[in-house]
Amino acid sequence: MRVKPPAPADPPIYRDVLSLWASQGRTLPGHRDQEWTRLAAGPVWADRTVRVSGTLVRPGDAR
Template sequence: MTTPTHSTTGRQRRVLVPPPAEAVAPAPPRLPDPPIYRDLMRTWADRGRTLPGRQDPEWTRLAAPWRGPDPLSGSPGPRGGGR
């Protein structure tokens, strides 16, 4: 919903005014997944695949900010660059 407003120059602007909270319809109730989808999700989970709507630990690790070298890994070469 927009409401017209007037400025001192005579131009007309439109200002977005959100509808009242009670005017927004509630989301419809979620129906359970059909059995074929539950079976498919179970099969994917058993094979270690990423599932819709669930966090993927590998993606979380890969997308995390870099924190420097891994303290448990060995150094890539001798100190001082003497390769």
């Protein structure tokens, strides 16, 4: 059985870019995007008329 050698370390320029992005609060490759998580969790159409099963439904209308 062959053992894979460890992956080479990132070149310094990549470490520097990741460090800069992290200091600016940007999303980093391989990490969750906290802003996207927050935006996707909220009810986007809560105050608008939306289509449900092809029928227009206004907020508060019951079926």
